[in-house]
Amino acid sequence: MVGAHTDSPCLRVKPASKRQAEGFLQVGVETYGGGIWHTWFDRDLSVAGRLMIKSKDGDFVQKLVKINRPILRIPTLAIHLERQETFSFNKETQLFPIAGLVAAELDRKAKNDQRSEEATDVEGSNEPNKPLTSHHPYLVELLASECKAEPDEVIDFELVLYDTQKSCVGGLNEELMFSPRLDNLCMSYCSVMALIHSVATPEALANESSIRLIALFDHEEIGSNTAQGADSNVMPSILRRLSVLGADDPETTAYEQSLASSFLVSADMAHSVNPNFAAKYESDHKPEMNKGVVIKVNANARYATNSPGIVLLREIASRAQVPLQSFVVRNDSSCGSTIGPMLAAALGTRTLDLGNPQLSMHSIRETGGVYDVDYAIQLFKGFFEHYSELEKKIIVD
Known part of the structure; x- marks a missing residue:
């Protein structure tokens, strides 16, 4: 997912x-x-x-x-x-x-x-x-x-x-994009395109044992506690229906078993280092634009990332030839959150938070990297294509 x-x-x-x-x-x-x-x-x-x-x-x-x-x-x-x-x-x-x-x-x-x-x-x-x-x-x-x-x-x-000003490509070498609502339509777009590309050929699902799924929620910016938000019952109910589809035993544990073997990538835009405010960033974690997707880590579970998930994403990124970066906030700085922790708590499934780096988050006009869009699409496409194989190889007691 x-x-x-x-x-x-x-x-x-x-x-x-x-x-x-x-x-x-x-x-x-x-x-x-x-x-x-x-x-x-x-x-x-x-x-x-x-x-x-x-x-x-x-x-x-x-x-x-x-x-x-x-x-x-x-x-x-x-x-x-x-x-x-x-x-x-x-x-x-x-x-x-x-x-x-x-x-x-x-x-x-x-x-x-x-x-x-x-x-x-x-x-x-x-x-x-x-x-x-x-x-x-x-x-x-x-x-x-x-x-x-x-x-x-x-x-x-x-x-x-x-x-009404339209999005555009900018920068001396047209390496930047200036646009409203990159947070989080950029990640929504990348996930949709990745799902489409992952099933583009007739044989794409021939040996697939998993369900490939994307979920795009409303109201994340105000807490997600709505009927169409991530903190609602919509995701568990849909997954339950998918899991027990065609099951002969009405008391089957297919839903619980599917959650245990599933993985959720929580995709929400990340912070690129701002050259005018570099001191606001942790010195060893300063994501840059067009340098790849950012894995977001927080010890207080504002993000849901952990080591097994990082290992999985690194292997997928290696196969997709996509660079990765890491981000943590400074200890003296507040940290935002995503739909990742609340869905991880509701589903009990493994989860990792990531996103493309951007500047001016929550401004009426934001800035992102052109090449990071393709990096994210290729990473999500690789996730859909390789997860069923790799999931068995990451062993946690």
Whole structure:
């Protein structure tokens, strides 16, 4: 198994988001996860998420939506008005994005009302739309139009903000990538591609005795204690169903036996050494970009890595010709965690934490190494292909 998570720190639109101040239209947002929130200022932002639409036949249908143009921006205060060495702000009162000017919205509504009256004179009665009153009407209209629905058909929605600037390759030799949400869509992508590549040929599973599986969870950034998070019952229940599939004995211990012989790679991005803050890293554990996947170790079980797992991954990396690095935090530094320890505790299966090195983790725009993407894909592919053979050779009393 390879497990990863799909969510990233972001700003989420509040249930009642319509705000107005000093001639500006604003949108109320709340923080999700531990983001570096000052990086969200002065960015070209938009919204994406899901709408609940009431269809003509009375069903309530989910529709995914993404507005592909900048509609929001969180402006910083000019340095002339407040000089401060460190940028500090109140997340509740000073993190609201502006969505435009009140005057412009009034002008738009006046023109729409005029067109509506003209249409009514020609076509007869015209039932006015009834969008969600707790949000700006034009925002609801934009969302509805993206789903080819009417504003009064939008019953509710869940929206998050995102930076409209696209990911790109950078660096003098195009060896870097600048992108939002590398943590942890990069590892999610690598695990998906590795699984696909591992079964690309007809004979790929001819002698396979194991099930190859990836699990991509939501809500890791807020603790995973949700229905679709890693700290839920979803993973054990799916593995139980897979394990007892076709078993003749309803009291079989196939599930427990499968957990004992299984292995989970917890794939979550790792910290590359930052050259401007090198003293923040343990002197002998400074991962570098494009130098390979990072095995993460923590004596206090913030990561689930142990020696038998390291031996397994090193052998797989050797066969896949993928370099590996190691990371531990300084004793005087706090340490983040992953889905690895909680899944290891829930399943009782062997687990190892790893990830590709990156900079600016939890920023709105992060930095990674181009070549590390292929390293991770090849490592996960080798894990799927060689695990069944190697598992028998790692003997622990």
